[in-house]
Amino acid sequence: MTETTASRAAALGLPDTGPPRFDSVDDVRARLADVGYLSDESIAGVVHLADRLAKPILVEGPAGTGKTQLAKSVAEITGSRLIRLQCYEGLDESKALYEWNYRKQLLRIQAGQVSGEGLALAADEAPGSSWKALEEDIFSADFLLTRPLLEAISADEPVVLLVDEVDRVELETEALLLEVLSEYQVSIPELGTVRATRLPMVFLTSNNTRELSEALKRRCLYLHIDYPDLEREREIVRTRVPGITDELADQVARIVRSLRTLELRKAPSVSETLDWARTLVILGMDSIDAASARDTLHILLKYQTDIERASKELLTAGS
Amino acid sequence: MLDLLSGFVTELRDAGLPVSLTEHLDAAEAIHYIPLEDRTALKYALAATLVKSSDHWRAFETAFEVYFAHRTLTEAGEEGEEGADGELRESAASGSGDRPGRPGMSGAGASDSMSAEELAALLYRSLLIGDQGLTSVVARQAVNRYAGMEPGRPVGGTYYLYRTLRNLDLEGVLARLLEEARNEAVGGGGLTPLEERLIADEYQARIDKLRQSIESEIRRRLVEDRGAEALAKSVRKPLPEDLDVMHASRDDLAALQRALHPLSRKLAVRLTRKRRKGRKGALDFRATVRRSLSTGGVPVEPRFRHPRPAKPEIMVIADISGSVASFARFTLHLVYAISSQFSKVRAFVFVDGLDEVTRFFEGVDDPALAVHRINTEADVIWIDGHSDYGHALRVFNERYGDSVTSRTSVLLLGDARNNYHASEAWVLGELQRQARHVYWLNPEPRDYWGSGDSIVDEYAVHCDQVVEVRTLRQLERFVGELT
Numbered sequence: 001m002t003e004t005t006a007s008r009a010a011a012l013g014l015p016d017t018g019p020p021r022f023d024s025v026d027d028v029r030a031r032l033a034d035v036g037y038l039s040d041e042s043i044a045g046v047v048h049l050a051d052r053l054a055k056p057i058l059v060e061g062p063a064g065t066g067k068t069q070l071a072k073s074v075a076e077i078t079g080s081r082l083i084r085l086q087c088y089e090g091l092d093e094s095k096a097l098y099e100w101n102y103r104k105q106l107l108r109i110q111a112g113q114v115s116g117e118g119l120a121l122a123a124d125e126a127p128g129s130s131w132k133a134l135e136e137d138i139f140s141a142d143f144l145l146t147r148p149l150l151e152a153i154s155a156d157e158p159v160v161l162l163v164d165e166v167d168r169v170e171l172e173t174e175a176l177l178l179e180v181l182s183e184y185q186v187s188i189p190e191l192g193t194v195r196a197t198r199l200p201m202v203f204l205t206s207n208n209t210r211e212l213s214e215a216l217k218r219r220c221l222y223l224h225i226d227y228p229d230l231e232r233e234r235e236i237v238r239t240r241v242p243g244i245t246d247e248l249a250d251q252v253a254r255i256v257r258s259l260r261t262l263e264l265r266k267a268p269s270v271s272e273t274l275d276w277a278r279t280l281v282i283l284g285m286d287s288i289d290a291a292s293a294r295d296t297l298h299i300l301l302k303y304q305t306d307i308e309r310a311s312k313e314l315l316t317a318g319s
Numbered sequence: 320m321l322d323l324l325s326g327f328v329t330e331l332r333d334a335g336l337p338v339s340l341t342e343h344l345d346a347a348e349a350i351h352y353i354p355l356e357d358r359t360a361l362k363y364a365l366a367a368t369l370v371k372s373s374d375h376w377r378a379f380e381t382a383f384e385v386y387f388a389h390r391t392l393t394e395a396g397e398e399g400e401e402g403a404d405g406e407l408r409e410s411a412a413s414g415s416g417d418r419p420g421r422p423g424m425s426g427a428g429a430s431d432s433m434s435a436e437e438l439a440a441l442l443y444r445s446l447l448i449g450d451q452g453l454t455s456v457v458a459r460q461a462v463n464r465y466a467g468m469e470p471g472r473p474v475g476g477t478y479y480l481y482r483t484l485r486n487l488d489l490e491g492v493l494a495r496l497l498e499e500a501r502n503e504a505v506g507g508g509g510l511t512p513l514e515e516r517l518i519a520d521e522y523q524a525r526i527d528k529l530r531q532s533i534e535s536e537i538r539r540r541l542v543e544d545r546g547a548e549a550l551a552k553s554v555r556k557p558l559p560e561d562l563d564v565m566h567a568s569r570d571d572l573a574a575l576q577r578a579l580h581p582l583s584r585k586l587a588v589r590l591t592r593k594r595r596k597g598r599k600g601a602l603d604f605r606a607t608v609r610r611s612l613s614t615g616g617v618p619v620e621p622r623f624r625h626p627r628p629a630k631p632e633i634m635v636i637a638d639i640s641g642s643v644a645s646f647a648r649f650t651l652h653l654v655y656a657i658s659s660q661f662s663k664v665r666a667f668v669f670v671d672g673l674d675e676v677t678r679f680f681e682g683v684d685d686p687a688l689a690v691h692r693i694n695t696e697a698d699v700i701w702i703d704g705h706s707d708y709g710h711a712l713r714v715f716n717e718r719y720g721d722s723v724t725s726r727t728s729v730l731l732l733g734d735a736r737n738n739y740h741a742s743e744a745w746v747l748g749e750l751q752r753q754a755r756h757v758y759w760l761n762p763e764p765r766d767y768w769g770s771g772d773s774i775v776d777e778y779a780v781h782c783d784q785v786v787e788v789r790t791l792r793q794l795e796r797f798v799g800e801l802t
Contacts, residue, residue, distance in 0.1 A: 041363060
């Protein structure tokens with residue numbers, strides 16, 4: 001098994017990345033559970049595969065189902081540093097990959113002028129060696145500002161790269177990611193190509209506000225995280241909310257499941273479920289009745305119409 | 320195994336999923352790393368490498384069940400499962416002697432070991448305690464008894480499923496379970512509405528599980544009978560965006576409705592983006608100079624003013640008579656979901672009379688609700704409630720013709736089946752002279768245009784474009800081009 005990882009790394013011209021991070025799917029599951037992230041078969045399976053195939057994972061799903069948390073938890077269990085690239089509209093390569101520190105470059109040139117060593121600023125005046133030296137000097141690594149993608153590639157320690165909400169960038173900007181994702185390298189025209197010394201684990205998350213390009217999808221393993229089923233949600237509530245009784249956790253999970261079957265503008269997410277459960281614990285409740293549910297419903301649901309519909313459907317008789 | 324995978328990939332492609340060669344190779348590599356006897360792991364490995372959109376999951380799952388559910392690599396697992404079933408069944412059920420071997424296709428009723436009453440009792444119990452193993456036993460027995468499967472018939476199994484479910488009378492069972500729960504709670508003061516709802520949802524979830532398990536049981540037997548390739552073809556599920564809106568079943572419509580929401584959101588985001596970055600505005604000299612101060616007076620980064628492109632005005636005139644109602648519903652929904660992209664949207668609906676329905680959309684943030692109100696409240700019947708495009712157009716021109724200006728795009732939705740009334744196509748000609756564009760969206764396949772009482776060709780002369788829009792995909796493309 002290790003051979004294939006090694007050979008893939010070799011094919012990419014990368015050093016062997018050492019032993020795989022996880023032994024088996026169950027290993028992933030157990031270690032994720034240790035840090036309080038309850039995975040299921042599919043999550044653990046894909047993480048395991050991503051490690052073996054040295055491929056990035058594209059995580060999609062509704063908001064608040066733990067996509068970002070997954071990357072954080074994987075970083076935690078593998079003892080890696082998490083490098084996060086938050087995407088937004090207008091993100092460009094100077095924010096994602098690298099940027100020349102042109103202010104510093106200007107200073108360097110001016111400093112040279114003052115000290116008299118680099119008088120030949122304009123190349124046509126004296127195309128001597130001093131200009132060449134200066135040019136080489138100001139386009140060296142010292143004047144390079146590394147941004148998350150380059151940082152993840154060039155890091156010496158193990159890292160997990162999280163590209164958050166990748167659907168927010170424009171289609172054209174997505175292309176910036178491609179080289180990093182498939183070859184684990186970054187080409188800088190003035191410096192040459194920077195290759196990864198260790199393969200980072202890469203997570204991309206998307207809220208599916210637009211279709212990602214085929215090219216990007218092709219390079220990734222795809223993982224869809226949906227709302228958890230009843231048992232898993234109950235477990236999540238139990239692990240993440242200290243001091244909750246089993247009965248209350250069960251009730252919370254069941255009410256949330258019923259809410260999700262209604263046609264709401266925004267179904268309650270896992271993080272909202274947790275907030276709700278915490279609130280109930282703080283209020284000192286052991287079980288939920290209709291009145292307390294109605295009073296705290298606004299924590300789960302964020303639209304007035306949703307709240308009205310939910311209380312009508314769930315809390316009044318004859319529905 | 321690799322051959323099987325190739326067959327599977329071909330099937331996925333036939334079902335419309337875009338699976339590239341690289342993804343195929345990835346899948347082939349991925350299966351090295353998972354234990355082959357683990358069906359779930361295999362499923363997720365294949366899903367992660369081959370399926371890159373959650374909309375395609377249903378199609379993938381169906382194909383997966385057909386291909387991998389019960390073949391070669393699971394022979395061993397299968398036996399174990401049956402053994403467990405047997406034990407369970409013996410302890411759970413009446414212990415009515417020898418358990419049936421693998422129920423072959425040789426007349427499904429022959430090897431029945433459970434009577435109808437026993438099965439009903441077992442069903443009740445399995446739902447009451449919600450046990451997974453028991454549920455699958457019930458599914459197997461129910462299919463044995465009720466599906467009446469005939470070998471060799473080229474069907475997808477929907478009918479078998481229907482027959483089994485009808486005989487099981489799940490609604491009756493659900494009612495009994497709820498009754499039971501209510502009776503139990505009488506001592507403790509009865510059930511509050513909340514509790515009752517929660518219990519009902521719980522049982523509903525268990526019933527859904529049973530239904531799935533029956534479905535896969537039927538599918539399994541069909542695979543045994545006819546082989547995966549043949550069956551895959553008959554159970555293939557089209558992707559939601561490819562469903563033919565006019566002939567969609569109720570389930571399909573629900574799927575469409577679900578697909579519509581993210582679709583309209585995506586479209587809105589894309590259009591906003593397109594608009595924002597499409598053209599750059601004029602150079603903002605002041606801002607550029609100010610910016611250049613930080614680079615020693617060199618204007619490294621020019622600044623531009625924000626562009627303000629004109630937004631078009633839209634008038635939608637939709638036929639909402641029975642034949643094309645669902646199509647009109649989706650289009651209205653979509654147009655309104657992206658109404659921020661237009662400076663003004665007005666909607667009209669007609670059957671043989673015409674009514675403006677813009678008011679239903681105002682101040683409502685859920686287009687679905689507005690569309691529902693249109694169907695119940697709009698005044699669209701003039702004489703007999705059969706489509707009359709000619710009259711509707713004439714009324715439109717009389718009442719609203721003046722508000723059609725050179726900035727307006729007029730969208731007409733309908734199949735132009737006019738029940739042999741007068742076409743009054745000249746009205747459309749008038750409109751075209753005033754409006755910026757006139758488009759006709761026809762939900763019928765292009766081949767049917769002009770057949771029978773369809774007079775779309777008469778109107779087509781006066782339209783800038785007549786488009787066939789049968790699926791959400793086509794609809795999305797059209798609306799995207801409109802702005």
